[in-house]
Amino acid sequence: MNILTITFKDLADSLRKPLVLAFMLVLPLLQAGLPYLAFNGLAGGLDVQITRVLVVDLDQPNPAYPEFRAGELLTAMLADEQLANLLEVTLSDDAYAARRMVEAGQADVAVIIPPELTASLFEPEGRAAVSIYHDPTLTLGPGIVRDVVVNFLDGFAGALIAADLTTLQLEALGQQVTDRTRQEAMQRYGTWAQSVGESLSRGVHPAIDYGDPVEVHQTGSLMKAIVGPMMAGMLVFFAFFVGAFAAQSLLREDEQGTLKRLFRTPLSRGRILTGKFLAVVILLLLQTVLLLGFGSLLFGIHWGAALPVAVNGLGLALSAAGFGIMLISFMRTSRQAFLVMGGAVILTGMAGGTMTTTFASLPAAFRLLNLFTPQGWVLRGFEAALQGRALLEAAVPALVAAATGLAFLLVGWHNLNRRYS
Amino acid sequence: MSNHPTAIHVQDLRKSYGNLAAVQGLTFSVRQGEIFSLLGPNGAGKSTTIAILSCLVPPTAGDATLMGHSIRSRPGAVKQVIGVVPQEIALYEDLSARQNLLFWGRMYGLKGDPLRRRVDEVLELVALGERQNDRAGQYSGGMQRRLNIAIALLHEPQIVILDEPTVGIDPQSRRRILDSIQELKRCGVTILYTTHYMEEAQELSDRIAILDHGRMIAQGTHAELVGMVGELSRIRLTLSRKPSGLLDLWRMLASVHSVSEENGTVSLLVRDSARVLPTLFESAARETIQITAMEVQEPDLEAVFLHLTGKALRD
Ligand SMILES: Nc1ncnc2c1ncn2[C@@H]1O[C@H](COP(=O)(O)OP(=O)(O)OP(=O)(O)O)[C@@H](O)[C@H]1O
């Protein structure tokens, strides 16, 4: 068990250092906590935040089935009481006047539902565009409106597919297909999709049981949607810092001659490095558990189901530890390491998207760039878990991160070995 | 002595770093229970040899066996039978002497009561018992050196290798260290010792090998080595100014064997010093150079080194 002797010595060493503790807990909590407090303060004076929405519903029903109008459904969704503290919906029937009101600052957003919306839903190739017109200086309110509309249209795209499938199936059975059958299939799908959309807007997925729904209602969904990813970003960012710091123990031991001395004991180099790697991994697991715990205690974040979160925690610890050891293996002195590693961790952390988790729409190229850093992968995993996605979706990024972590470790191992030959 | 079995056998050992040949074909044997010293100036290849023998770096060519285990094929076994005191102090300054010893003992597989007992024993041996709970970083250089040695003794190795363990410490600590090495020898431990202090090599060693530029230039007992220079004695002179042509003049004298100069100090190897000295003073006076200090040494290892390499071991 001499491996663990090394591990615990290193661990005790790290935990004695104030700088490590600062990067482990204090800074990430402050980073995620300050915006939380600021946001909560704003949410207290809610009037300022309410977005005034003008809905112009020009949609015409299909004359054969006058009781169904898609425009009406969309309007109802926007005016839903769920969104009442964010959106104030007024109806209008003049698209031109509505736009003028937005321009004049009398309304923040105008949603114009075209006359052919319902009709487009009944034609296999049907197309209709809902326009959103808003004051370009606003982002939050129009963002919510756009989300609702996109959600709704997505639901109907699904409904169309459902209707087409029903048609095909019925025809295959030799049955007569009427517009009414199509409409029924669509309406059922639409109702289902709408309930999914509503649940998602509260941060829950109907297919997953989160237990106590009351708590979900009590904490504002929007705030939670922001502070969760934000805290995940900070966790990932600072874990890589801590990994790099803790890995510096290798360099210190190199400088004080104890690494050579360890290599002179009967313990193999592989075991010595494993012992030191484990120390970094355990430190990072400790950080992850503590930050996840504080996140849910202080900010009411629901991190997702236990298994995906655990897999992500492990992926984070392995990748950050491996990354730190690889970086260290390229360094010669601790002074050099302090600067270079700080820079490397900040750059890869930013490229990995850890600082921009709350930005609504990021260019696709940046989302792609994220995945060239280990941070980007781990963050994907945590976000997927936060959104309550399936285990596979949350675990695959974590596994990629863990695998890169081990690959980094091998590179570090190779470099260190070369130093003593 | 010859009926003692071999503890260390080194055969044509070589190590190159790029173009630099640090060790160039060393061959020697150390018998069990013997103190064997490698004596040589900076860069002679002493530490490199030890790094190879302790399986820290692989040799470029050649092999060595320690207690019958080859460094090439059984490095694990070699590491278990040797205890190495590195040239640089290598310990954890944040930990106390006792914590250091407990840690390093565990690295050799010791644990529990046997480990604690052994830690007490080595603390006793290097006389650190009283300060065992102080942080090693607060120790004096001499105490750190002693702890550095104690760590290598924990697992009761059959061979102890010490790389210049007395560099830069006070005479008292040096005395303690030399005494504990004698003590180890009494317990039957084989010792490989490196130094560039000839007095130490002379005092401690059963046999000595002199190294220069990675090669062994002589080996034997102190008496055998000194016998190589015969009746030659060594004279060290300090001159008032740069000697220029004077040294060439001296080199031509029949009883002067060799002359070397470094930083104003001239070393000469001469036969019958009493006869030569007046001649040296006269010729210096003719060149208007004053001899400001003078020292005549009976034949010693320094003289051997001067004799074999034409340069001084120190300075
Ligand atoms: N890792 C290395 N890379 C390159 N050259 C090295 C390395 N280690 C030693 N050398 C060179 O090998 C030669 C022998 O060095 P070594 O340390 O063995 O000498 P030494 O006899 O122990 O000297 P000292 O008395 O100064 O400790 C020196 O020229 C040194 O610069």
Ligand SMILES: [Mg+2]
């Ligand atoms: Mg040396």
